[in-house]
Amino acid sequence: MPLSPGPFTGRTITSLAQDLREGRTTAVELAEQALEAIAERDPELGAFVTVDADGALAAARRADAELDTGTYRGPLHGVPVGVKDLFMVAGLPATMGSRHFAGYVADSDAESVTLLRRAGAVVVGKTTTHEFAYGPTGDRSANGPSRNPWDPERMSGGSSGGSAAAVAAGLVPLALGTDTGGSVRIPAALCGIAGFKPSYGAISAEGVFPLARSFDHVGVLAGDEQDCLLAYRCLASAQLREDPGPSRVAWLDPSELFDGDPRVVDAVRAAAESRLARSGLDEVRLRAGLGEEFRETYTVIQSCEAVAVHAARMAQAPELFDPELLERLRTAAEVPGWRYVAAVAARSRLAEAAAALFERHDVLALPTVPITAPLLQQRETEVDGRTVAVRPALLAMTSLWNVLGLPALTVPAGTVDGLPVGLQLVCRPGRELRLFQAAGMV
Numbered sequence: 001m002p003l004s005p006g007p008f009t010g011r012t013i014t015s016l017a018q019d020l021r022e023g024r025t026t027a028v029e030l031a032e033q034a035l036e037a038i039a040e041r042d043p044e045l046g047a048f049v050t051v052d053a054d055g056a057l058a059a060a061r062r063a064d065a066e067l068d069t070g071t072y073r074g075p076l077h078g079v080p081v082g083v084k085d086l087f088m089v090a091g092l093p094a095t096m097g098s099r100h101f102a103g104y105v106a107d108s109d110a111e112s113v114t115l116l117r118r119a120g121a122v123v124v125g126k127t128t129t130h131e132f133a134y135g136p137t138g139d140r141s142a143n144g145p146s147r148n149p150w151d152p153e154r155m156s157g158g159s160s161g162g163s164a165a166a167v168a169a170g171l172v173p174l175a176l177g178t179d180t181g182g183s184v185r186i187p188a189a190l191c192g193i194a195g196f197k198p199s200y201g202a203i204s205a206e207g208v209f210p211l212a213r214s215f216d217h218v219g220v221l222a223g224d225e226q227d228c229l230l231a232y233r234c235l236a237s238a239q240l241r242e243d244p245g246p247s248r249v250a251w252l253d254p255s256e257l258f259d260g261d262p263r264v265v266d267a268v269r270a271a272a273e274s275r276l277a278r279s280g281l282d283e284v285r286l287r288a289g290l291g292e293e294f295r296e297t298y299t300v301i302q303s304c305e306a307v308a309v310h311a312a313r314m315a316q317a318p319e320l321f322d323p324e325l326l327e328r329l330r331t332a333a334e335v336p337g338w339r340y341v342a343a344v345a346a347r348s349r350l351a352e353a354a355a356a357l358f359e360r361h362d363v364l365a366l367p368t369v370p371i372t373a374p375l376l377q378q379r380e381t382e383v384d385g386r387t388v389a390v391r392p393a394l395l396a397m398t399s400l401w402n403v404l405g406l407p408a409l410t411v412p413a414g415t416v417d418g419l420p421v422g423l424q425l426v427c428r429p430g431r432e433l434r435l436f437q438a439a440g441m442v
Protein backbone atom coordinates (compact mmCIF):
# COMPACT_ATOMS: atom_id res chain seq x y z
CA MET A 1 0.00 0.00 0.00
CA PRO A 2 1.05 3.61 -0.38
CA LEU A 3 2.67 4.70 2.89
CA SER A 4 -0.30 6.76 4.00
CA PRO A 5 -3.80 7.19 2.59
CA GLY A 6 -5.08 10.52 1.29
CA PRO A 7 -8.61 11.96 1.28
CA PHE A 8 -9.45 10.23 -2.03
CA THR A 9 -7.89 6.84 -1.32
CA GLY A 10 -10.51 4.17 -2.00
CA ARG A 11 -13.18 6.69 -3.06
CA THR A 12 -14.30 6.25 -6.64
CA ILE A 13 -15.55 9.14 -8.73
CA THR A 14 -18.94 7.44 -8.84
CA SER A 15 -19.11 7.45 -5.04
CA LEU A 16 -17.97 11.08 -4.87
CA ALA A 17 -20.65 12.01 -7.40
CA GLN A 18 -23.28 10.24 -5.31
CA ASP A 19 -22.11 11.98 -2.13
CA LEU A 20 -22.30 15.34 -3.89
CA ARG A 21 -25.72 14.80 -5.39
CA GLU A 22 -27.16 13.51 -2.16
CA GLY A 23 -25.74 16.42 -0.17
CA ARG A 24 -23.25 14.42 1.94
CA THR A 25 -20.39 16.60 0.69
CA THR A 26 -19.83 19.72 -1.39
CA ALA A 27 -17.41 20.61 -4.16
CA VAL A 28 -15.81 23.16 -1.83
CA GLU A 29 -15.29 20.46 0.80
CA LEU A 30 -13.67 18.15 -1.78
CA ALA A 31 -11.41 20.95 -3.06
CA GLU A 32 -10.40 21.81 0.51
CA GLN A 33 -9.62 18.17 1.26
CA ALA A 34 -7.40 17.99 -1.84
CA LEU A 35 -5.65 21.28 -1.05
CA GLU A 36 -5.00 20.33 2.59
CA ALA A 37 -3.65 16.90 1.65
CA ILE A 38 -1.38 18.44 -1.00
CA ALA A 39 -0.04 20.98 1.52
CA GLU A 40 0.63 18.21 4.01
CA ARG A 41 1.91 15.35 1.83
CA ASP A 42 3.29 16.88 -1.32
CA PRO A 43 6.58 18.19 0.10
CA GLU A 44 7.54 14.52 0.43
CA LEU A 45 6.10 13.39 -2.95
CA GLY A 46 6.81 16.20 -5.40
CA ALA A 47 3.63 15.42 -7.31
CA PHE A 48 2.52 19.03 -7.80
CA VAL A 49 4.49 21.94 -9.24
CA THR A 50 1.71 24.55 -9.05
CA VAL A 51 -1.27 24.55 -6.72
CA ASP A 52 -4.11 26.90 -7.61
CA ALA A 53 -6.01 27.15 -4.30
CA ASP A 54 -7.92 30.31 -5.24
CA GLY A 55 -8.89 29.06 -8.69
CA ALA A 56 -9.90 25.65 -7.31
CA LEU A 57 -12.06 27.11 -4.54
CA ALA A 58 -13.72 29.56 -6.95
CA ALA A 59 -14.50 26.73 -9.41
CA ALA A 60 -15.78 24.58 -6.53
CA ARG A 61 -18.08 27.36 -5.34
CA ARG A 62 -19.47 27.68 -8.87
CA ALA A 63 -20.01 23.90 -9.01
CA ASP A 64 -21.88 24.02 -5.68
CA ALA A 65 -23.98 26.99 -6.81
CA GLU A 66 -24.97 25.06 -9.94
CA LEU A 67 -25.95 22.02 -7.89
CA ASP A 68 -28.06 24.25 -5.64
CA THR A 69 -30.01 25.46 -8.66
CA GLY A 70 -30.41 21.99 -10.14
CA THR A 71 -27.67 22.10 -12.79
CA TYR A 72 -25.73 18.84 -12.74
CA ARG A 73 -22.98 18.42 -15.31
CA GLY A 74 -22.36 14.71 -14.78
CA PRO A 75 -20.04 12.50 -12.72
CA LEU A 76 -17.08 14.89 -12.83
CA HIS A 77 -19.15 17.74 -11.40
CA GLY A 78 -17.17 19.15 -8.44
CA VAL A 79 -14.41 16.53 -8.70
CA PRO A 80 -10.85 17.79 -8.05
CA VAL A 81 -8.33 16.99 -10.82
CA GLY A 82 -4.60 17.38 -11.35
CA VAL A 83 -3.27 18.40 -14.77
CA LYS A 84 0.21 17.46 -15.99
CA ASP A 85 2.44 20.49 -16.38
CA LEU A 86 2.62 19.91 -20.14
CA PHE A 87 -0.99 21.09 -20.65
CA MET A 88 -1.92 24.74 -20.92
CA VAL A 89 -4.23 25.95 -18.15
CA ALA A 90 -5.25 29.60 -18.50
CA GLY A 91 -3.54 31.84 -15.96
CA LEU A 92 -1.27 29.13 -14.54
CA PRO A 93 2.43 28.53 -15.16
CA ALA A 94 3.28 25.79 -17.68
CA THR A 95 6.92 24.80 -17.17
CA MET A 96 6.96 21.48 -19.10
CA GLY A 97 9.36 20.52 -16.30
CA SER A 98 12.02 22.71 -17.91
CA ARG A 99 14.04 25.78 -16.99
CA HIS A 100 13.41 26.90 -20.58
CA PHE A 101 9.85 27.77 -19.55
CA ALA A 102 10.52 29.20 -16.10
CA GLY A 103 8.05 32.06 -15.62
CA TYR A 104 5.87 31.15 -18.61
CA VAL A 105 2.14 31.49 -17.92
CA ALA A 106 -0.46 29.98 -20.28
CA ASP A 107 -3.16 32.31 -21.58
CA SER A 108 -5.76 29.73 -22.53
CA ASP A 109 -6.87 26.20 -21.65
CA ALA A 110 -5.86 23.11 -23.61
CA GLU A 111 -8.88 21.55 -25.34
CA SER A 112 -8.90 18.63 -22.88
CA VAL A 113 -8.88 21.04 -19.92
CA THR A 114 -11.80 22.94 -21.46
CA LEU A 115 -13.72 19.67 -21.71
CA LEU A 116 -12.92 18.71 -18.11
CA ARG A 117 -14.15 22.08 -16.89
CA ARG A 118 -17.27 21.78 -19.05
CA ALA A 119 -17.90 18.46 -17.29
CA GLY A 120 -17.71 20.31 -13.97
CA ALA A 121 -14.25 19.16 -12.83
CA VAL A 122 -12.23 21.44 -10.53
CA VAL A 123 -8.57 21.94 -11.52
CA VAL A 124 -6.49 22.06 -8.32
CA GLY A 125 -3.05 22.34 -9.87
CA LYS A 126 -0.33 21.22 -12.25
CA THR A 127 1.56 17.97 -11.76
CA THR A 128 5.25 17.20 -12.22
CA THR A 129 6.40 16.04 -15.65
CA HIS A 130 9.78 14.65 -16.63
CA GLU A 131 11.43 17.52 -18.52
CA PHE A 132 9.52 17.98 -21.81
CA ALA A 133 8.00 14.51 -21.16
CA TYR A 134 11.20 13.06 -22.63
CA GLY A 135 11.86 10.24 -20.18
CA PRO A 136 9.94 7.37 -18.57
CA THR A 137 11.60 7.75 -15.15
CA GLY A 138 9.91 10.98 -13.95
CA ASP A 139 13.00 11.97 -12.00
CA ARG A 140 14.50 14.66 -14.22
CA SER A 141 12.45 17.81 -13.93
CA ALA A 142 13.42 21.41 -13.23
CA ASN A 143 10.96 21.16 -10.34
CA GLY A 144 12.58 18.10 -8.79
CA PRO A 145 11.50 14.46 -9.18
CA SER A 146 8.06 13.07 -8.48
CA ARG A 147 8.33 10.23 -5.97
CA ASN A 148 6.55 6.93 -5.60
CA PRO A 149 3.93 6.99 -2.79
CA TRP A 150 4.73 3.34 -2.03
CA ASP A 151 8.37 4.24 -1.32
CA PRO A 152 9.49 7.85 -1.79
CA GLU A 153 13.08 6.73 -2.45
CA ARG A 154 11.79 5.12 -5.64
CA MET A 155 10.75 6.70 -8.92
CA SER A 156 7.11 7.29 -9.75
CA GLY A 157 7.90 6.48 -13.36
CA GLY A 158 7.16 9.02 -16.02
CA SER A 159 6.77 11.16 -17.72
CA SER A 160 3.33 11.77 -16.12
CA GLY A 161 4.87 10.88 -12.75
CA GLY A 162 3.29 13.70 -10.77
CA SER A 163 -0.19 12.75 -12.00
CA ALA A 164 0.36 9.11 -10.98
CA ALA A 165 1.82 9.98 -7.58
CA ALA A 166 -1.01 12.44 -6.87
CA VAL A 167 -3.71 9.85 -7.60
CA ALA A 168 -1.87 6.97 -5.90
CA ALA A 169 -1.41 9.03 -2.73
CA GLY A 170 -5.12 9.90 -2.77
CA LEU A 171 -4.48 13.65 -3.15
CA VAL A 172 -6.88 13.83 -6.12
CA PRO A 173 -9.14 11.15 -7.63
CA LEU A 174 -8.24 11.94 -11.26
CA ALA A 175 -5.41 13.45 -13.29
CA LEU A 176 -4.55 14.17 -16.92
CA GLY A 177 -1.36 12.85 -18.49
CA THR A 178 0.29 12.36 -21.84
CA ASP A 179 1.61 9.14 -23.31
CA THR A 180 4.14 9.12 -26.16
CA GLY A 181 5.78 5.79 -25.37
CA GLY A 182 4.03 4.80 -22.15
CA SER A 183 4.07 7.96 -20.05
CA VAL A 184 0.55 7.46 -18.67
CA ARG A 185 0.70 3.68 -18.31
CA ILE A 186 4.24 3.36 -16.90
CA PRO A 187 3.80 5.64 -13.85
CA ALA A 188 0.26 4.31 -13.30
CA ALA A 189 1.65 0.76 -13.15
CA LEU A 190 4.61 1.65 -10.92
CA CYS A 191 2.33 3.57 -8.52
CA GLY A 192 -0.46 0.95 -8.39
CA ILE A 193 -3.32 2.80 -10.11
CA ALA A 194 -5.18 2.66 -13.44
CA GLY A 195 -4.06 4.59 -16.52
CA PHE A 196 -5.60 4.79 -19.96
CA LYS A 197 -4.68 6.19 -23.32
CA PRO A 198 -7.24 5.86 -26.12
CA SER A 199 -6.55 5.57 -29.86
CA TYR A 200 -4.29 8.19 -31.38
CA GLY A 201 -6.21 11.46 -31.69
CA ALA A 202 -9.26 10.27 -29.70
CA ILE A 203 -8.60 12.98 -27.11
CA SER A 204 -7.45 16.29 -28.56
CA ALA A 205 -3.78 17.18 -27.96
CA GLU A 206 -4.43 20.84 -28.73
CA GLY A 207 -2.79 23.04 -26.09
CA VAL A 208 -0.41 20.27 -25.00
CA PHE A 209 3.32 20.75 -25.49
CA PRO A 210 4.54 18.11 -28.00
CA LEU A 211 7.22 15.47 -27.53
CA ALA A 212 6.83 13.53 -30.80
CA ARG A 213 3.65 14.44 -32.62
CA SER A 214 3.14 11.12 -34.40
CA PHE A 215 3.00 9.29 -31.07
CA ASP A 216 1.68 11.86 -28.56
CA HIS A 217 -1.57 10.78 -26.88
CA VAL A 218 -3.55 12.44 -24.09
CA GLY A 219 -4.69 10.04 -21.37
CA VAL A 220 -6.12 9.81 -17.87
CA LEU A 221 -5.00 8.37 -14.52
CA ALA A 222 -7.40 7.31 -11.75
CA GLY A 223 -7.84 4.76 -8.99
CA ASP A 224 -9.57 2.21 -11.19
CA GLU A 225 -10.63 1.59 -14.78
CA GLN A 226 -14.23 2.69 -14.18
CA ASP A 227 -13.01 6.15 -13.23
CA CYS A 228 -10.76 6.26 -16.30
CA LEU A 229 -13.78 5.44 -18.45
CA LEU A 230 -15.94 8.13 -16.80
CA ALA A 231 -13.26 10.70 -17.56
CA TYR A 232 -12.76 9.39 -21.08
CA ARG A 233 -16.45 9.76 -21.87
CA CYS A 234 -16.08 13.49 -21.09
CA LEU A 235 -12.90 13.89 -23.13
CA ALA A 236 -13.46 11.74 -26.23
CA SER A 237 -13.61 13.69 -29.46
CA ALA A 238 -16.07 11.24 -31.04
CA GLN A 239 -19.01 9.15 -29.92
CA LEU A 240 -17.75 5.93 -28.27
CA ARG A 241 -18.46 2.82 -30.26
CA GLU A 242 -20.40 0.49 -27.98
CA ASP A 243 -19.23 -3.09 -28.53
CA PRO A 244 -21.68 -5.86 -27.78
CA GLY A 245 -20.72 -9.21 -26.36
CA PRO A 246 -17.77 -10.44 -24.33
CA SER A 247 -14.23 -9.84 -25.57
CA ARG A 248 -11.94 -12.66 -26.63
CA VAL A 249 -8.75 -12.07 -24.64
CA ALA A 250 -5.28 -13.54 -25.24
CA TRP A 251 -2.09 -13.36 -23.23
CA LEU A 252 0.71 -11.87 -25.35
CA ASP A 253 3.93 -13.66 -24.42
CA PRO A 254 6.15 -10.70 -23.46
CA SER A 255 9.51 -12.49 -23.84
CA GLU A 256 10.00 -11.22 -27.40
CA LEU A 257 9.77 -7.65 -26.07
CA PHE A 258 11.99 -7.78 -22.99
CA ASP A 259 13.61 -10.29 -20.70
CA GLY A 260 11.99 -8.85 -17.58
CA ASP A 261 11.71 -9.88 -13.96
CA PRO A 262 10.06 -13.32 -14.08
CA ARG A 263 8.31 -12.63 -10.78
CA VAL A 264 6.65 -9.55 -12.31
CA VAL A 265 5.63 -11.44 -15.44
CA ASP A 266 4.22 -14.32 -13.36
CA ALA A 267 2.30 -11.99 -11.04
CA VAL A 268 0.76 -10.13 -13.98
CA ARG A 269 -0.12 -13.36 -15.77
CA ALA A 270 -1.78 -14.70 -12.62
CA ALA A 271 -3.75 -11.45 -12.29
CA ALA A 272 -4.77 -11.71 -15.96
CA GLU A 273 -5.92 -15.31 -15.51
CA SER A 274 -8.01 -14.54 -12.46
CA ARG A 275 -9.41 -11.27 -13.76
CA LEU A 276 -9.99 -12.05 -17.43
CA ALA A 277 -10.32 -15.75 -17.96
CA ARG A 278 -13.17 -18.01 -17.17
CA SER A 279 -11.20 -21.05 -18.30
CA GLY A 280 -7.58 -20.24 -19.09
CA LEU A 281 -6.23 -17.63 -21.47
CA ASP A 282 -5.27 -18.29 -25.08
CA GLU A 283 -1.73 -17.29 -25.83
CA VAL A 284 -0.30 -15.37 -28.79
CA ARG A 285 3.30 -14.57 -29.68
CA LEU A 286 5.10 -11.92 -31.66
CA ARG A 287 7.24 -13.37 -34.43
CA ALA A 288 10.96 -13.30 -33.71
CA GLY A 289 12.52 -9.93 -34.49
CA LEU A 290 9.25 -7.99 -34.40
CA GLY A 291 10.00 -6.48 -30.97
CA GLU A 292 13.28 -5.10 -32.30
CA GLU A 293 11.55 -3.64 -35.38
CA PHE A 294 9.06 -1.86 -33.14
CA ARG A 295 11.85 -0.48 -30.92
CA GLU A 296 13.84 0.79 -33.88
CA THR A 297 10.81 2.42 -35.52
CA TYR A 298 9.73 4.02 -32.26
CA THR A 299 13.18 5.34 -31.38
CA VAL A 300 13.93 6.80 -34.81
CA ILE A 301 10.59 8.58 -35.21
CA GLN A 302 10.53 9.88 -31.64
CA SER A 303 14.15 11.08 -31.90
CA CYS A 304 13.66 13.06 -35.09
CA GLU A 305 10.34 14.56 -34.05
CA ALA A 306 11.66 15.56 -30.59
CA VAL A 307 14.67 17.28 -32.14
CA ALA A 308 12.35 19.12 -34.52
CA VAL A 309 10.59 20.52 -31.44
CA HIS A 310 13.77 21.44 -29.55
CA ALA A 311 16.42 22.29 -32.19
CA ALA A 312 16.29 26.04 -31.60
CA ARG A 313 16.57 25.65 -27.81
CA MET A 314 19.46 23.18 -28.27
CA ALA A 315 21.32 25.77 -30.33
CA GLN A 316 20.47 28.87 -28.30
CA ALA A 317 20.42 27.78 -24.66
CA PRO A 318 21.64 24.19 -24.29
CA GLU A 319 22.68 24.85 -20.68
CA LEU A 320 19.04 25.20 -19.65
CA PHE A 321 18.30 21.53 -20.37
CA ASP A 322 18.86 18.85 -17.76
CA PRO A 323 22.22 17.24 -18.75
CA GLU A 324 20.72 13.78 -19.31
CA LEU A 325 18.02 15.23 -21.53
CA LEU A 326 20.51 17.31 -23.52
CA GLU A 327 22.61 14.22 -24.11
CA ARG A 328 19.56 12.29 -25.30
CA LEU A 329 18.56 15.12 -27.64
CA ARG A 330 22.09 15.34 -29.07
CA THR A 331 22.14 11.61 -29.73
CA ALA A 332 18.70 11.94 -31.31
CA ALA A 333 19.95 14.75 -33.56
CA GLU A 334 22.44 12.36 -35.15
CA VAL A 335 19.73 10.16 -36.67
CA PRO A 336 19.90 10.76 -40.45
CA GLY A 337 16.80 11.78 -42.39
CA TRP A 338 16.75 8.61 -44.46
CA ARG A 339 16.24 6.56 -41.32
CA TYR A 340 13.19 8.66 -40.45
CA VAL A 341 11.74 8.03 -43.91
CA ALA A 342 12.47 4.31 -43.58
CA ALA A 343 10.87 4.20 -40.12
CA VAL A 344 7.70 5.90 -41.37
CA ALA A 345 7.47 3.25 -44.10
CA ALA A 346 8.13 0.48 -41.56
CA ARG A 347 5.26 1.73 -39.47
CA SER A 348 2.63 0.57 -41.96
CA ARG A 349 4.26 -2.86 -42.21
CA LEU A 350 4.19 -3.11 -38.43
CA ALA A 351 0.50 -2.22 -38.44
CA GLU A 352 -0.14 -5.20 -40.73
CA ALA A 353 1.89 -7.52 -38.51
CA ALA A 354 -0.07 -6.34 -35.47
CA ALA A 355 -3.41 -6.75 -37.25
CA ALA A 356 -2.64 -10.47 -37.42
CA LEU A 357 -2.43 -10.53 -33.61
CA PHE A 358 -6.03 -9.34 -33.44
CA GLU A 359 -7.40 -11.78 -36.02
CA ARG A 360 -8.82 -14.13 -33.44
CA HIS A 361 -8.78 -11.95 -30.30
CA ASP A 362 -10.22 -8.58 -29.35
CA VAL A 363 -7.92 -7.79 -26.45
CA LEU A 364 -4.28 -8.63 -25.73
CA ALA A 365 -3.02 -8.82 -22.14
CA LEU A 366 0.62 -8.37 -21.12
CA PRO A 367 2.61 -6.69 -18.34
CA THR A 368 2.65 -2.89 -18.47
CA VAL A 369 6.21 -2.72 -17.13
CA PRO A 370 8.37 -5.84 -16.70
CA ILE A 371 10.13 -4.60 -13.54
CA THR A 372 9.08 -2.83 -10.30
CA ALA A 373 9.89 0.84 -9.59
CA PRO A 374 13.67 1.44 -9.51
CA LEU A 375 15.27 3.90 -7.10
CA LEU A 376 15.26 7.58 -8.10
CA GLN A 377 18.01 8.34 -10.63
CA GLN A 378 18.84 4.64 -10.99
CA ARG A 379 19.69 3.90 -14.63
CA GLU A 380 20.72 0.25 -14.30
CA THR A 381 19.03 -2.34 -12.14
CA GLU A 382 19.47 -5.98 -11.18
CA VAL A 383 16.78 -8.22 -12.64
CA ASP A 384 16.97 -11.94 -11.96
CA GLY A 385 20.76 -11.75 -11.51
CA ARG A 386 21.30 -9.66 -14.67
CA THR A 387 22.03 -5.94 -15.01
CA VAL A 388 19.49 -4.20 -17.24
CA ALA A 389 19.15 -0.60 -18.41
CA VAL A 390 16.18 1.04 -16.68
CA ARG A 391 14.82 3.22 -19.51
CA PRO A 392 14.46 0.47 -22.14
CA ALA A 393 12.97 -1.83 -19.48
CA LEU A 394 10.31 0.73 -18.56
CA LEU A 395 9.32 1.37 -22.19
CA ALA A 396 9.62 -2.17 -23.54
CA MET A 397 5.96 -3.20 -23.33
CA THR A 398 4.20 0.11 -23.89
CA SER A 399 5.89 2.02 -26.73
CA LEU A 400 4.93 -0.39 -29.51
CA TRP A 401 1.25 0.47 -29.01
CA ASN A 402 2.07 4.17 -29.53
CA VAL A 403 3.72 3.31 -32.85
CA LEU A 404 0.37 1.86 -33.91
CA GLY A 405 -1.85 4.36 -32.06
CA LEU A 406 -3.76 1.53 -30.33
CA PRO A 407 -5.86 2.03 -27.17
CA ALA A 408 -4.22 0.67 -24.03
CA LEU A 409 -5.26 0.44 -20.38
CA THR A 410 -3.22 -0.51 -17.32
CA VAL A 411 -4.86 -1.81 -14.15
CA PRO A 412 -3.24 -2.79 -10.82
CA ALA A 413 -2.15 -6.43 -10.77
CA GLY A 414 -0.81 -7.01 -7.26
CA THR A 415 2.68 -6.50 -5.89
CA VAL A 416 6.18 -7.95 -6.09
CA ASP A 417 8.54 -7.18 -3.20
CA GLY A 418 5.83 -4.86 -1.82
CA LEU A 419 5.81 -2.73 -4.99
CA PRO A 420 2.90 -2.54 -7.46
CA VAL A 421 2.82 -4.12 -10.90
CA GLY A 422 0.35 -3.45 -13.73
CA LEU A 423 -1.62 -5.54 -16.21
CA GLN A 424 -1.86 -3.92 -19.65
CA LEU A 425 -4.77 -4.48 -22.03
CA VAL A 426 -4.59 -3.46 -25.69
CA CYS A 427 -7.14 -3.54 -28.51
CA ARG A 428 -7.82 -2.35 -32.07
CA PRO A 429 -8.21 1.38 -32.71
CA GLY A 430 -11.64 2.82 -31.97
CA ARG A 431 -12.66 -0.13 -29.78
CA GLU A 432 -11.73 1.41 -26.42
CA LEU A 433 -14.79 0.01 -24.65
CA ARG A 434 -13.49 -3.51 -25.25
CA LEU A 435 -10.68 -2.78 -22.78
CA PHE A 436 -13.00 -1.65 -20.04
CA GLN A 437 -15.35 -4.49 -20.72
CA ALA A 438 -12.48 -6.99 -20.48
CA ALA A 439 -11.06 -5.39 -17.32
CA GLY A 440 -14.47 -5.57 -15.68
CA MET A 441 -15.02 -9.27 -16.44
CA VAL A 442 -14.77 -11.44 -13.35
Ligand SMILES: NC(=O)CC[C@H](N)C(=O)O
Binds near residue numbers: 183
Ligand atom coordinates in the same frame (compact mmCIF):
# COMPACT_ATOMS: atom_id res chain seq x y z
N1 LIG B 1 6.90 10.40 -22.85
C1 LIG B 1 6.78 9.09 -22.91
O1 LIG B 1 5.75 8.57 -23.26
C2 LIG B 1 7.89 8.19 -22.46
C3 LIG B 1 9.24 8.78 -22.54
C4 LIG B 1 9.89 8.81 -23.88
N2 LIG B 1 9.13 8.11 -24.86
C5 LIG B 1 11.30 8.29 -23.80
O2 LIG B 1 11.82 7.73 -24.72
O3 LIG B 1 11.96 8.47 -22.82
